[in-house]
Amino acid sequence: MTKYFLHRPYPVPATEEARAQAAQQLASLRESTNAPGFGERLARICELARVALDMDRAFVSLVLDEQQHFIATANFDVESTPREIAFCAHAIMQSAPLVVEDTWTDVRFRDNPLVQEPLNLRFYAGTPLLVDEHPVGTFCVAHGSPRVLDDKQSVQLAHFSALVRSELQVLQELENFRRQATLLRQTERLAEVGGWEVDLEARQILWSREAYQLHGADPALPVSFEQLADFYPNGEAERLYRAATRAAHQRASTRTRLGLGQDLGHARLTRRSHVTELEL
Structure with missing residues (x-):
């Protein structure tokens, strides 16, 4: 030594x-x-x-x-x-x-x-x-x-x-x-708010952990546009897509009230706010 x-x-x-x-x-x-x-x-x-x-x-x-x-x-x-x-x-x-x-x-x-x-x-x-x-x-x-x-x-x-x-x-x-990510997760959990990221061209969706929790979905499974109808029936998924498309076209945020499905035994309402971020 x-x-x-x-x-x-x-x-x-x-x-x-x-x-x-x-x-x-x-x-x-x-x-x-x-x-x-x-x-x-x-x-x-x-x-x-x-x-x-x-x-x-x-x-x-x-x-x-x-x-x-x-x-x-x-x-x-x-x-x-x-x-x-x-x-x-x-x-x-x-x-x-x-x-x-x-x-x-x-x-x-x-x-x-x-x-x-x-x-x-x-x-x-x-x-x-x-x-x-x-x-x-x-x-x-x-x-x-x-x-x-x-x-x-x-x-x-x-x-x-x-x-x-x-x-x-x-x-x-x-x-x-x-x-910051840890703080955001803690804030989402306390406020019961979930975050979304939507790629309109690729038709891909990214949910935060709390968003999966709010939808009663498995965080290990990715969510596609086609699967949205399972969570937002009766045309609500299409309304969500149109709202996101409108926000991207107008380059402005939009707010849409949507109804979740009844997979947990009761109907739920959720408010979705769409904020556009353009990637050049």
Whole structure:
């Protein structure tokens, strides 16, 4: 088991409490949110950057309260390190990339265990990743011998860092969508209101979970236009179709009162509001 020792106190941003909280939230999202392909896309960006900049390694880190976690890597088989020895702890202190051309000649890093074998990080370049204006981590490239980034490579590093930031933003947006969807389901259940989505051209229908509940239908089974007559007999299904068509034609919302069937032993009335959304 490798032991790491504190060589020097690491710098701390003035907004460290909020910054660390933002980084921890992002780390938790990565573990809990269903984000298909997120890790694979980040790893692909790392590999592309490593090859394009002719580096030995590339990685994405999150700098937490006491640790830095690598959430994607290329040719860098390390999951985490203490923050005391993290190059990225210094990178998040500045807006511009931190470039260390030779770690052996930099007083901040020359005694760092990461510059020794087996990792032997002699060159490091890390760009801070901002989330909600907080530097939560970095996108980095590293090499086993001293290097100098030319102007072209610096631009490439900035582009790859922007791709990583976009992926982190998508992760946040997916979580926001999940929370909004959960809130909508809770609101539908409490208000006994169901949501519809109707594709008039494809004649397809998408019901929310509460809409299935209100109709007494199985959520596992899709509903077609042809099946609407089972829920809205006596011409009510056709009235619904005409109302939706009229709303689309007029590009305005319409409200229609429709009667549900008596499959549950009693007649029910339901009010349907149609709001048109045009997809170009």
